[in-house]
Amino acid sequence: MSRLSTELIHGHEFYDEKSGIFIPPIYLNVIYEQPNRVFGDTLLSDRGVDLKYSREENLTARALEKVISKLELSDDALVFNSGMAAIAAVYLGVLRSGSKVVIPMEAYGTTIQLLTQLSCKFGFRVVKVWPSTEDVINAIDSETTMVLVETITNPLLRVLNIREIARRVKEVNAILVVDNTLATPLIYTPINDGANIVLHSLTKYLAGHNDVVGGALASRSDLIRELWEWRRMLGGILQPLEAYLILRGIKTLEVRFERQCRNALTVAEFLHEHTKVKEVFYPGLPDSPYKSVADSLFSRRMYGGVVSFRLRGGKEAAHEMLRRVKVIKPSPSLGGTESLLTYPVVSASKTIPAEDRLKLGITEDLLRLSIGLEDVNDLIEDLDQALNYA
Ligand SMILES: Cc1ncc(COP(=O)(O)O)c(C=O)c1O
Numbered sequence: 585m586s587r588l589s590t591e592l593i594h595g596h597e598f599y600d601e602k603s604g605i606f607i608p609p610i611y612l613n614v615i616y617e618q619p620n621r622v623f624g625d626t627l628l629s630d631r632g633v634d635l636k637y638s639r640e641e642n643l644t645a646r647a648l649e650k651v652i653s654k655l656e657l658s659d660d661a662l663v664f665n666s667g668m669a670a671i672a673a674v675y676l677g678v679l680r681s682g683s684k685v686v687i688p689m690e691a692y693g694t695t696i697q698l699l700t701q702l703s704c705k706f707g708f709r710v711v712k713v714w715p716s717t718e719d720v721i722n723a724i725d726s727e728t729t730m731v732l733v734e735t736i737t738n739p740l741l742r743v744l745n746i747r748e749i750a751r752r753v754k755e756v757n758a759i760l761v762v763d764n765t766l767a768t769p770l771i772y773t774p775i776n777d778g779a780n781i782v783l784h785s786l787t788k789y790l791a792g793h794n795d796v797v798g799g800a801l802a803s804r805s806d807l808i809r810e811l812w813e814w815r816r817m818l819g820g821i822l823q824p825l826e827a828y829l830i831l832r833g834i835k836t837l838e839v840r841f842e843r844q845c846r847n848a849l850t851v852a853e854f855l856h857e858h859t860k861v862k863e864v865f866y867p868g869l870p871d872s873p874y875k876s877v878a879d880s881l882f883s884r885r886m887y888g889g890v891v892s893f894r895l896r897g898g899k900e901a902a903h904e905m906l907r908r909v910k911v912i913k914p915s916p917s918l919g920g921t922e923s924l925l926t927y928p929v930v931s932a933s934k935t936i937p938a939e940d941r942l943k944l945g946i947t948e949d950l951l952r953l954s955i956g957l958e959d960v961n962d963l964i965e966d967l968d969q970a971l972n973y974a
């Protein structure tokens with residue numbers, strides 16, 4: 585295996601000997617020829633499944649899966665038409681009636697919402713805990729089937745010690761699922777620390793341009809094979825154009841993310857000093873309670889491209905900022921080329937129950953900023969002028 589920067593470019597392994605083409609094409613075929621003209625007689629894909637129909641296997645999607653499994657140090661990967669489709673496949677594949685799931689109460693709202701709704705329908709137990717390493721570990725026992733944690737939580741950017749959580753999960757033979765969307769495999773590879781399944785909303789940093797929705801799972805071959813069946817039955821495979829766009833986006837992941845992390849730290853420091861700002865959340869700030877665990881888990885002294893902050897002027901100030909930003913767009917999502925200012929109470933955290941939001945500190949004075957690729961001085965000037973109205 586080559587070094588990560590090289591895998592981002594060549595990890596798809598695509599090469600067509602007849603033409604010499606080494607950029608993966610957009611394969612729009614739905615079907616594959618049956619070689620001996622007998623139905624049921626098919627070629628096999630490189631993971632040993634029938635190559636017959638594009639809801640099951642598509643060669644552009646497969647090229648993307650190769651890159652993702654190399655980045656995440658897994659045996660294999662699956663790509664889906666959204667992060668939520670990937671999460672749904674995990675829930676349906678891993679959980680059954682009587683299962684117990686542990687999840688911190690700060691996680692992507694729809695991740696919790698889907699889990700809660702499925703638990704009512706299919707009779708498994710969801711234990712939502714305070715987002716700390718200790719609380720997650722204390723909730724894990726011999727009845728636990730699955731633990732789901734995010735590498736960096738959103739919007740308050742907490743970092744739990746996944747290495748310690750993984751040790752406890754292993755002791756009870758449960759499955760640890762890590763949503764690595766905000767950290768990316770550039771700074772953290774959860775499988776190295778004992779995670780069983782890594783998931784991504786590819787929509788964010790991996791695709792990186794706010795123009796394509798996708799999701800992925802990376803894991804051991806046997807688990808991927810089971811989850812492949814769920815993707816096949818649910819019809820959630822990523823479409824070829826989207827797979828192509830994400831393959832293209834991934835090539836620049838390293839240069840984008842390095843710049844986003846560097847600029848996020850500069851912006852966090854600026855906000856930290858600003859009189860209109862009450863509190864800044866960023867694991868790279870020296871006074872962040874998560875700095876030391878982030879340093880012990882993440883490589884490259886990079887802490888992600890998202891910064892959250894609370895305004896002294898409360899809800900009205902937050903609304904005013906959303907109205908006043910110019911270069912930065914008031915919009916949901918994160919991880920793309922455009923800097924986005926988000927109001928978590930009505931977007932990513934909207935589906936977290938109101939009482940949990942309050943306990944967590946996801947209140948109406950809180951804003952989340954995803955740093956894009958603009959000049960950091962323009963971002964700071966834009967924030968400064970908007971803060972003057974706040
Ligand atoms: C951390 C995280 N995981 C999963 C998802 C769901 O991904 P998607 O929107 O691609 O379905 C999101 C979406 O915002 C997210 O932020």
